[in-house]
Amino acid sequence: VLTLTIGGTxxxxxxxxxPAVAAQVQIVDQSGHTANLTTNPAGNFFTTAATFQPxxxxxxxxxxxxDGTKVNMFSVSxxxxxxxxxxxxxASPISPGPVFVLSTTAAALRAQQQGGMP
Amino acid sequence: xxxIAARVLGIPAMVFLATLPAACSVAQGRIGIDAPPEDQFxxxxxxxxxxxxxxxxxxxxxxxxxxxxxxxxxxxxxxPKDISSCTIGSGTAQPRITTPDEYHATYRSLVGxxxxxxxxxxxxxxxxxxxxxxVRKARGLESHKGGRLITPGDDQDTxxxxxxxxxxxxxxxxxxxxxxxxFLAPMGPDASTSP
Numbered sequence: 001v002l003t004l005t006i007g008g009t010x011x012x013x014x015x016x017x018x019p020a021v022a023a024q025v026q027i028v029d030q031s032g033h034t035a036n037l038t039t040n041p042a043g044n045f046f047t048t049a050a051t052f053q054p055x056x057x058x059x060x061x062x063x064x065x066x067d068g069t070k071v072n073m074f075s076v077s078x079x080x081x082x083x084x085x086x087x088x089x090x091a092s093p094i095s096p097g098p099v100f101v102l103s104t105t106a107a108a109l110r111a112q113q114q115g116g117m118p
Numbered sequence: 119x120x121x122i123a124a125r126v127l128g129i130p131a132m133v134f135l136a137t138l139p140a141a142c143s144v145a146q147g148r149i150g151i152d153a154p155p156e157d158q159f160x161x162x163x164x165x166x167x168x169x170x171x172x173x174x175x176x177x178x179x180x181x182x183x184x185x186x187x188x189x190x191x192x193x194x195x196x197x198p199k200d201i202s203s204c205t206i207g208s209g210t211a212q213p214r215i216t217t218p219d220e221y222h223a224t225y226r227s228l229v230g231x232x233x234x235x236x237x238x239x240x241x242x243x244x245x246x247x248x249x250x251x252x253v254r255k256a257r258g259l260e261s262h263k264g265g266r267l268i269t270p271g272d273d274q275d276t277x278x279x280x281x282x283x284x285x286x287x288x289x290x291x292x293x294x295x296x297x298x299x300x301f302l303a304p305m306g307p308d309a310s311t312s313p
Contacts, residue, residue: 057175074192075176075192075193076171076172076175078178078264080176086175086202091202092201093196093201094182094195094202096201096202
């Protein structure tokens with residue numbers, strides 16, 4: 001049995017159901033230990049009891065898309081290893097929404113700079 | 119027999135109910151409690167921010183079902199149109215920070231949790247802060263799902279106790295909120311996996 005300690009999904013863009021493939025996710029726990037993870041083709045990442053047992057609270061220090069776009073999470077997880085327990089759709093007063101690399105605004109700006117549509 | 123007993127018992131009950139409004143009329147005044155200062159709670163990098171960041175995450179006290187509810191941009195928002203997110207704001211984007219209403223709601227949530235005990239603690243200038251359940255839980259003296267979070271004398275404890283004493287140590291609160299190993303840790307590759 002594979003026991004997961006932390007797991008989640010990263011989307012390439014806000015409000016679009018496309019996975020962020022090969023995104024880098026860095027987790028830092030209370031004791032200062034880090035876990036550097038890479039998302040799979042479905043955008044999923046996870047740690048197992050064998051690879052990383054976080055000392056709570058932990059923080060996702062950085063999520064970096066394959067193109068180098070980086071986002072940070074500033075709040076901490078005090079006892080929940082399943083990212084989707086808090087990061088669910090839609091964004092609301094009790095959820096920041098799914099984890100994404102590129103915001104809708106940033107995607108529009110990027111498209112504008114490249115002369116295309118987002 | 120039951121009907122007779124109900125009637126006999128009902129007469130004193132009716133008399134009691136009839137006199138109740140008069141008996142309660144003396145307690146119509148506003149009831150207050152002694153509470154630590156709200157102005158030292160509701161400013162940036164003070165007690166409110168520390169609690170929001172450290173205790174108010176969505177997996178802990180940033181939930182509507184908790185008896186100690188904490189609001190703020192790091193967790194649960196008060197405005198139903200808002201979303202759980204903190205941003206400083208850039209360009210035309212509006213900053214998303216903890217609002218005065220959220221500080222106020224969290225303040226009331228905390229000081230109203232055990233009003234009589236809070237008054238007692240205030241009257242003794244916080245000589246025994248652990249009389250308050252939230253202090254006991256945070257210090258690990260009582261069962262707490264989040265475990266033991268603070269040690270007497272550390273920045274978190276100093277933040278809380280100094281606030282209860284009416285002279286909040288803002289430096290301690292600021293450090294308590296953000297200066298954790300996870301915010302200072304070097305980005306070293308301790309464990310790397312690719313699912």
